[in-house]
Amino acid sequence: MISRLAGLRAEALAISRRPAFREGARDGVPMAIGIAAWGLVAGVAMVKSGMGIPLAVFMSVLVYAGSAQIAALPLIAAGAPMWVVWAATLCVSLRFMAFSFHYRPYFAHLPRKQRIAFSFLMGDTNFALFIRRFPQFEPGYRHEDYFLGCAVVSFGVWQAAIITGIVAGSGIPESWGLGFAGTMALLALTCTQLRSPSTWVAAVVAACAAVAAYALPMKLNIVVGIAAAVAFGVLADHARPGRSKAKP
Amino acid sequence: MSPLEIFFTSLGMALITLLCRAFFLLPDQDLPMPKWLREGLRYAPIAALAAVVAPELVMTQGHLVDTWRDARIFGALAGLAFYAWKRSLFGTIVCGTGVMLALRFGVGW
Numbered sequence: 001m002i003s004r005l006a007g008l009r010a011e012a013l014a015i016s017r018r019p020a021f022r023e024g025a026r027d028g029v030p031m032a033i034g035i036a037a038w039g040l041v042a043g044v045a046m047v048k049s050g051m052g053i054p055l056a057v058f059m060s061v062l063v064y065a066g067s068a069q070i071a072a073l074p075l076i077a078a079g080a081p082m083w084v085v086w087a088a089t090l091c092v093s094l095r096f097m098a099f100s101f102h103y104r105p106y107f108a109h110l111p112r113k114q115r116i117a118f119s120f121l122m123g124d125t126n127f128a129l130f131i132r133r134f135p136q137f138e139p140g141y142r143h144e145d146y147f148l149g150c151a152v153v154s155f156g157v158w159q160a161a162i163i164t165g166i167v168a169g170s171g172i173p174e175s176w177g178l179g180f181a182g183t184m185a186l187l188a189l190t191c192t193q194l195r196s197p198s199t200w201v202a203a204v205v206a207a208c209a210a211v212a213a214y215a216l217p218m219k220l221n222i223v224v225g226i227a228a229a230v231a232f233g234v235l236a237d238h239a240r241p242g243r244s245k246a247k248p
Numbered sequence: 249m250s251p252l253e254i255f256f257t258s259l260g261m262a263l264i265t266l267l268c269r270a271f272f273l274l275p276d277q278d279l280p281m282p283k284w285l286r287e288g289l290r291y292a293p294i295a296a297l298a299a300v301v302a303p304e305l306v307m308t309q310g311h312l313v314d315t316w317r318d319a320r321i322f323g324a325l326a327g328l329a330f331y332a333w334k335r336s337l338f339g340t341i342v343c344g345t346g347v348m349l350a351l352r353f354g355v356g357w
Contacts, residue, residue, distance in 0.1 A: 030336070030337045030338035031337060031338075031341075033338065033341055033342070034341045037345075051249075051251075051254055052251065055251055055254050055255065055258070058255070058258060059254070059258040059261070062258055062259070062262040063258060063261045063262045063265060064262075064265075065261075065265045067300070068261060068265055069261075072257070072261060076249050076254060076257065079249055082253065082256065082257050082260065085257050085260075085261065086257070086260045086261065086264055089260075089261045089264045089265060090264050090268070093264060093265040093268035093269070094268060095292070095293075095296035095299075095300075096265065096268040096269040096271075097268050097269075097271045097272065098289060098292030098293050098295075098296055099269065099293060099296075100268075100269055100270060100271050100272040100273050101271075101272040101289055101292070102289075102292075102293060103272070103273060104272045104273060104278070107273060108273075108278075112274070112276070115270065115273040115274070116266070116270055116273070116274070118273070119266060119269040119270035119273055119274075120266055120269065122269045124296075124297065124300070127293065128293070128297065131293065177345070177348055177349055177352060180320065180323060180344070180345055180348050180349075181341055181345045183301060183304045183305065183320075183324075184323070184324070184327050184340060184341045184344035184345050185337070185341050186297055186300055186301045186304075187301050187305075187324060187327055187328070187340070187344065188327065188331055188337045188340035188341060189297055189337070190294065190297040190298055190301055191328070191331045191332075191340070192337070193293060193294040193297060194294070198291075199291065199294050202291035202294055202295055202298075203294050203295065203297075203298040204298070205295070206291075206294070206295035206296070206298040206299045206302075207298040207299065207301070207302035208302075209299070210298070210299035210300075210302050210303055211302050211303050211306060211307065211312065214303050214307055214310065215310065221299065221303065222296065222299045222300055224299075225295055225296075225298065225299025225302075226292050226295045226296050226299060228295075229291045229292070229294070229295030229298075229299075230285075230288040230289060230291055230292055230295065231288065232291070233287060233288040233289075233290060233291040234284050234285070234287060234288035237284070237287045237288070238284070
């Protein structure tokens with residue numbers, strides 16, 4: 001057991017010295033302020049819903065999906081049936097399927113255990129940073145090290161912030177507008193993905209659809225926004241014969 | 249909900265989000281997918297980000313903002329301008345949040 005732990009420690013140290021890991025971690029650091037602010041807000045919201053500190057920490061570490069946790073809180077507080085909370089989680093998490101689709105070419109060669117571990121670490125921030133750095137698969141580059149560097153920074157900052165929020169609770173007033181820093185972080189990440197006119201149109205279509213469908217329950221407006229943009233993409237590619245190989 | 253129910257709810261939530269995130273990474277072979285969908289899915293990530301951000305900026309209590317004197321909108325515009333100028337993620341967050349806070353506490357919007 002001890003030798004196994006020592007082996008793991010040595011392996012972790014070796015990975016953390018790889019240049020791609022360091023590059024990923026370095027790229028993740030500027031986003032920390034947004035992640036930390038949003039984590040604090042999420043933590044305060046969790047403990048204010050009345051679930052108690054141990055359960056709030058348990059859920060945060062295990063689920064590691066801020067938007068799903070926030071969506072679940074009012075349902076849990078209202079005593080909704082378990083399946084309703086799970087349905088809401090599914091709706092909010094559907095966007096991650098798009099992320100996993102895009103990650104596949106970079107990670108398909110890894111063992112399945114590692115792919116599942118990477119899936120757990122997936123988030124909006126490290127996805128946007130990863131795709132900004134690697135619009136295409138680069139043969140010979142250790143993409144997994146870059147991902148891990150960025151993901152470990154995000155995970156550490158997020159968990160530290162959300163647990164601080166849970167423990168500090170109502171000591172952090174809402175009027176500070178901390179949540180807005182998280183929104184600004186996502187806005188900046190959105191900008192990094194605007195690589196061509198068609199991505200601009202997709203973003204505008206998704207934004208308008210998500211606002212128009214805001215009244216839908218369970219944050220389904222996000223799914224509607226994605227569906228509208230994907231439909232736009234399909235139609236746009238079909239409307240331009242001979243240009244179906246256009247890069248986003 | 250009782251603590252025990254919250255415990256099991258959390259377990260289920262963890263499993264559901266993990267399955268969504270792992271969906272295309274779990275199988276060893278590529279999932280068969282029509283080409284048109286493959287093309288369309290290229291827009292899904294940018295759409296997901298835009299769809300999460302936009303309502304946060306323009307919705308108040310479930311309604312579209314009906315005044316231009318909203319600190320969030322000017323904060324977002326300042327952030328966008330900063331990104332266009334410097335391409336800095338950190339600067340965009342600080343600039344956007346700073347302008348929003350200045351308007352909220354300085355001007356009272």
